Amino acid sequence: MTTVESDTVTQLSAPRPPSLRTTTRARRSERFVDGWHSFRQSKSGVAGLAFLLLVVLGACFAPWLAHESLLDVTLVDNDLNEPPSWENPLGTDPLGRSVLVMLLWGSRISLLVGVAATIMCMFLGTLIGILAGHFTGWRSAIVMRFIDFFLVLPSLVLAIVLSTVLQRGMWTIIIALGVTSWAGTARLVRAQTLTIEARSYIERSIALGASHRHIISRHVLPGVMPFIMASTTLTVGSAIIAESTLSFLGLGDPSQVSWGSMLKLSLDSGAATAGYWWFVLPPGLAIVAVVLAFTLVGRTIETMINPTLRAR
Amino acid sequence: MRYLKQFVAISASLVLLGQGTVATAATVSPEAVMRVNLSGTIDSLNPFTASNQAALNVLTLQYESLARSGPDGTNVPDLASDWTVDDTVWTYHLQPDLKWSDGEPLTSKDVIWTLNEILTNPALATQNGSFVDSIDTVSAPDADTVEIVTMTAQATNPAAGLMIVPEHIWSDIAEPDTYENTDSPVGSGPYVLESYERGGAAIMKANPEFWRGAPALDGVHFIVYKNTDAAIQALRTGELDLVGGMTTAQYDSLEGVDGITQNEALSTNYSNLSVNSGAADSSGNPIGNGSVTLQDPIVRQAMRQAIDQQMLVDRVLGGHGSIGAGIIPPGRPNWYWDDSSVVDPYSPDEANASLDAAGYTMGADGIRLGKDGNPIQIRMSYNAASTANSQSAEFLQSWFKGIGIGIIPQPTDWDQMSKDLAEGTYDTFINGWGVGIDPDYMLSINLCSARPATAGADSPAGEKWCDPEFDRLYLEQHSETDEEKRKVLVDQAIELQYTAAVAIILYYPNPLQAYRSDHVTNLTPYAGDIDYYWAYADAEPVASVDDKADSPARLLPVGIGGGVLVAALAIFLIVRRRKTAADRE
Numbered sequence: 040m041t042t043v044e045s046d047t048v049t050q051l052s053a054p055r056p057p058s059l060r061t062t063t064r065a066r067r068s069e070r071f072v073d074g075w076h077s078f079r080q081s082k083s084g085v086a087g088l089a090f091l092l093l094v095v096l097g098a099c100f101a102p103w104l105a106h107e108s109l110l111d112v113t114l115v116d117n118d119l120n121e122p123p124s125w126e127n128p129l130g131t132d133p134l135g136r137s138v139l140v141m142l143l144w145g146s147r148i149s150l151l152v153g154v155a156a157t158i159m160c161m162f163l164g165t166l167i168g169i170l171a172g173h174f175t176g177w178r179s180a181i182v183m184r185f186i187d188f189f190l191v192l193p194s195l196v197l198a199i200v201l202s203t204v205l206q207r208g209m210w211t212i213i214i215a216l217g218v219t220s221w222a223g224t225a226r227l228v229r230a231q232t233l234t235i236e237a238r239s240y241i242e243r244s245i246a247l248g249a250s251h252r253h254i255i256s257r258h259v260l261p262g263v264m265p266f267i268m269a270s271t272t273l274t275v276g277s278a279i280i281a282e283s284t285l286s287f288l289g290l291g292d293p294s295q296v297s298w299g300s301m302l303k304l305s306l307d308s309g310a311a312t313a314g315y316w317w318f319v320l321p322p323g324l325a326i327v328a329v330v331l332a333f334t335l336v337g338r339t340i341e342t343m344i345n346p347t348l349r350a351r
Numbered sequence: 352m353r354y355l356k357q358f359v360a361i362s363a364s365l366v367l368l369g370q371g372t373v374a375t376a377a378t379v380s381p382e383a384v385m386r387v388n389l390s391g392t393i394d395s396l397n398p399f400t401a402s403n404q405a406a407l408n409v410l411t412l413q414y415e416s417l418a419r420s421g422p423d424g425t426n427v428p429d430l431a432s433d434w435t436v437d438d439t440v441w442t443y444h445l446q447p448d449l450k451w452s453d454g455e456p457l458t459s460k461d462v463i464w465t466l467n468e469i470l471t472n473p474a475l476a477t478q479n480g481s482f483v484d485s486i487d488t489v490s491a492p493d494a495d496t497v498e499i500v501t502m503t504a505q506a507t508n509p510a511a512g513l514m515i516v517p518e519h520i521w522s523d524i525a526e527p528d529t530y531e532n533t534d535s536p537v538g539s540g541p542y543v544l545e546s547y548e549r550g551g552a553a554i555m556k557a558n559p560e561f562w563r564g565a566p567a568l569d570g571v572h573f574i575v576y577k578n579t580d581a582a583i584q585a586l587r588t589g590e591l592d593l594v595g596g597m598t599t600a601q602y603d604s605l606e607g608v609d610g611i612t613q614n615e616a617l618s619t620n621y622s623n624l625s626v627n628s629g630a631a632d633s634s635g636n637p638i639g640n641g642s643v644t645l646q647d648p649i650v651r652q653a654m655r656q657a658i659d660q661q662m663l664v665d666r667v668l669g670g671h672g673s674i675g676a677g678i679i680p681p682g683r684p685n686w687y688w689d690d691s692s693v694v695d696p697y698s699p700d701e702a703n704a705s706l707d708a709a710g711y712t713m714g715a716d717g718i719r720l721g722k723d724g725n726p727i728q729i730r731m732s733y734n735a736a737s738t739a740n741s742q743s744a745e746f747l748q749s750w751f752k753g754i755g756i757g758i759i760p761q762p763t764d765w766d767q768m769s770k771d772l773a774e775g776t777y778d779t780f781i782n783g784w785g786v787g788i789d790p791d792y793m794l795s796i797n798l799c800s801a802r803p804a805t806a807g808a809d810s811p812a813g814e815k816w817c818d819p820e821f822d823r824l825y826l827e828q829h830s831e832t833d834e835e836k837r838k839v840l841v842d843q844a845i846e847l848q849y850t851a852a853v854a855i856i857l858y859y860p861n862p863l864q865a866y867r868s869d870h871v872t873n874l875t876p877y878a879g880d881i882d883y884y885w886a887y888a889d890a891e892p893v894a895s896v897d898d899k900a901d902s903p904a905r906l907l908p909v910g911i912g913g914g915v916l917v918a919a920l921a922i923f924l925i926v927r928r929r930k931t932a933a934d935r936e
Contacts, residue, residue, distance in 0.1 A: 308600050
């Protein structure tokens with residue numbers, strides 16, 4: 040009896056319009072599908088994305104593809120600086136480890152540091168950028184001077200100093216990179232915030248008594264999100280390069296193999312002078328390829344949100 | 352655009368790796384000079400305060416001593432033509448008609464002035480502390496004779512290697528300890544400084560007044576290269592004549608190159624793991640924060656047994672080195688110690704067994720528990736700028752983990768390490784020492800009195816370890832004039848230090864050097880080493896100078912590497928350019 044009753048109730052309220060949440064969700068998934076369609080238009084974007092997926096899969100499954108013990112210098116028994124062969128497709132390093140295995144494991148650190156530093160940079164940049172754009176008068180001026188201060192600091196030098204003072208390790212590098220690179224993003228986000236807030240629906244919201252919090256989270260943040268997305272993918276590339284630079288300078292985590300530390304070892308051991316190209320080239324090319332892939336994807340997203348770029 | 356700049360920066364450093372492609376034509380110098388790669392930086396050219404090898408290489412060419420260690424390791428005449436010893440009285444007779452490079456006569460007055468300065472001015476004694484400690488009086492009976500009276504009879508020549516400076520120049524200098532001594536200095540050696548820029552090249556010209564006769568070359572130029580790779584390219588193209596301090600890969604790459612002769616000498620250095628066995632100041636008060644576990648000799652000995660020295664030599668040094676146990680390397684054969692009845696062979700199993708027996712139980716994660724019940728975690732510092740040290744650290748970490756001792760690697764630099772050392776704020780660190788021809792100094796830095804006066808004070812002590820029995824053996828060998836009896840005492844002292852396992856020898860690295868044998872010849876090796884005084888002083892030009900640049904084929908792979916990177920950079924830039932096209936319009 041109860042079931043019949045409830046059925047009746049449902050039938051009675053049937054002509055109600057779909058809830059706000061459902062509409063938003065439907066609109067978002069529609070937008071995502073649209074976005075994916077226009078992303079697929081760009082061959083270079085798809086190529087970059089496919090390559091990145093491949094690299095990420097390799098990094099995730101590295102422990103199963105090549106056991107960690109292959110990196111333990113006391114356990115490997117290959118010759119030192121062996122040229123490429125079937126057994127070691129990219130040869131061996133000056134301590135007898137397979138360069139291919141090092142490259143695979145190095146991608147974990149390079150990607151992890153690159154992505155984590157970017158997330159940190161994006162979080163700081165978005166937060167501070169929106170605050171600077173949303174507020175006006177002296178509050179905005181203070182935040183802007185704060186941004187300007189970080190903008191003029193030479194980020195690489197600051198990162199070097201930070202990773203020297205703090206204890207060495209992966210997290211130190213992530214923090215050093217994140218803290219030094221958010222200022223550019225903050226200015227971008229501020230500019231976007233100003234454009235959005237000049238629109239009349241924001242004025243209407245304010246007239247209806249909307250709080251700062253409501254305006255920022257409901258109107259401004261969704262509006263700047265696509266720009267943050269595009270900027271993120273482009274920033275990951277630069278963060279990977281910065282990580283490699285720091286490792287190359289010997290400031291990385293000593294217990295982990297990364298592409299930058301491979302380059303450092305190849306320079307220190309004189310691999311270039313001796314003509315051991317199989318140890319000099321792969322880490323450099325890997326950095327170039329991954330950064331290029333991130334740039335391609337980032338640029339494609341940018342064209343999606345800014346159609347004026349499409350025709351070019 | 353900020354990240355773009357970083358990209359350009361790292362691409363530039365990648366391309367730098369391939370700098371061998373830019374092989375400039377060798378310049379034939381109108382005068383016959385030898386160009387030497389100055390490895391390391393010059394700390395000072397003041398003979399009283401200079402301490403690092405690069406500075407001493409320059410200064411020993413400029414200032415002669417009364418006696419110096421000859422190519423075979425025995426003391427040979429220098430400014431003094433001969434000397435006699437009568438218990439504590441050392442009498443030196445100067446060579447006839449000695450002159451400074453400015454033509455002024457060099458007499459016993461100069462010698463006495465220099466020695467007195469060192470004895471009376473503590474600021475000038477920094478590099479000659481052991482001399483000051485052992486001397487009673489110095490005097491000059493006449494212009495050609497010097498008399499040095501030591502406190503006790505001693506085996507080592509008190510004046511050997513002690514650089515003598517001209518009184519007529521130095522007595523006018525108000526503060527000799529801070530004097531830079533780079534403005535046309537006056538010397539007595541085969542070459543004197545002509546010009547020098549801080550951090551740059553030191554140009555030395557021949558001294559026609561040199562007592563052994565004017566040298567065969569017009570000059571020796573010590574040139575600074577940013578890294579050894581660049582120096583080797585310069586050697587290949589003939590811009591440099593002598594390069595030392597190479598890595599294995601660099602050394603091996605020069606094999607069979609026309610006009611270049613390689614030189615591998617028996618090692619006079621050791622690389623060791625220095626263990627903080629309970630650092631204390633010279634009055635015995637503990638300093639620093641070293642691990643308590645390392646105060647147990649059983650742990651230190653077990654760590655030593657876990658090290659496979661042969662693997663380090665094969666892998667880190669590429670076979671260019673040797674293994675051993677004591678603090679005297681094989682390049683000093685008279686004092687080398689390797690007593691197989693005492694030395695523990697490599698055996699991780701035995702190391703594990705002795706740790707088990709000593710009550711260090713294995714924790715769940717494969718790390719043993721210390722006496723306080725916490726897992727043993729040992730800090731290990733090393734100079735990150737040294738390839739061999741960084742590589743050794745990787746091996747040690749793995750081996751120590753194998754016997755249940757956890758390692759926290761701490762790559763750092765020498766400045767930080769010297770500070771930690773002086774304050775005792777370390778557990779272990781990878782160190783190395785160059786060992787002189789006489790073992791006296793190496794032993795003296797292990798005396799109880801060599802420990803710092805207070806935490807952080809300057810001290811030569813390597814390990815801050817103290818054993819009264821060792822001190823007794825040191826004093827006995829110091830005054831033992833019979834070489835055979837002295838050898839027995841020195842052996843006992845080294846064995847005592849070995850048993851304590853405070854300076855765990857990793858290996859003895861052979862110096863790897865190469866020179867242009869088509870430019871210079873007659874480089875007299877000093878215990879096998881040609882990057883030293885005797886080689887510079889005796890070098891002669893080769894009659895017909897024939898510059899042969901390196902064949903491009905060898906550099907091809909590196910060139911391709913550079914090319915690919917430049918191409919990749921170009922693609923990146925083009926993509927970026929397209930991206931920012933809208934902004935620019």
